[in-house]
């Protein structure tokens with residue numbers, strides 16, 4: 683096992699090897715994003731935090747193998763992923779295109795003070811797939827991802843809304859999930875309210891796990907364990923006049939002026955692998 687995968691198992695995330703060949707895929711993704719913004723093919727509801735963040739859920743027009751406009755991932759990236767997860771993946775989902783601009787986070791009028799404070803202090807941290815349901819936001823496991831793959835494509839710096847991860851938190855959550863879901867079918871897992879134990883785990887993580895900023899130069903991709911607690915840091919860089927924010931409809935929105943990371947979350951073929959796999 684290589685060092686990067688040892689880091690993945692121990693810390694819950696690692697950088698993958700970078701390679702020049704993947705630039706072709708990145709350029710194809712950029713072209714797709716630019717074109718969709720030009721055509722206004724976005725949902726207004728994806729602009730959040732006072733329009734300082736475009737959530738871009740399932741926004742990228744990629745194929746079921748992650749390809750964009752006929753361009754596949756580089757062979758280096760592909761072999762690293764398939765070597766570890768290959769036959770267990772059902773298909774590559776339409777990727778999230780997360781774009782942040784200067785000033786993130788602004789407070790949405792609809793956002794509660796409590797939620798905004800959590801965004802500022804704890805970066806709205808969460809474990810993907812545990813969906814808050816209804817007005818009381820009870821948590822249920824509804825999506826069974828094998829991993830989270832991040833591919834940074836523009837303006838990734840330490841002070842431009844970096845990804846925040848709590849190293850080692852995947853072990854605490856995995857342990858909790860195995861106990862809570864032991865012996866249950868897929869449907870029973872989805873129907874079990876895990877709000878309290880999820881919150882208890884999160885408190886434990888905040889007091890025992892170090893938090894790290896993840897960003898990369900040269901578009902180096904990274905991979906997160908499916909159970910890693912993570913969030914998004916503030917844009918703390920000084921205001922740069924060349925980077926415009928989408929404040930209103932008078933100006934076309936330039937997605938490339940923001941910090942963009944593309945996230946894939948392929949689902950397991952066997953949903954219960956989400957609980958049982960190491």
Ligand SMILES: [Fe+2]
Pocket residue numbers: 808809810912
């Ligand atoms: Fe997430």
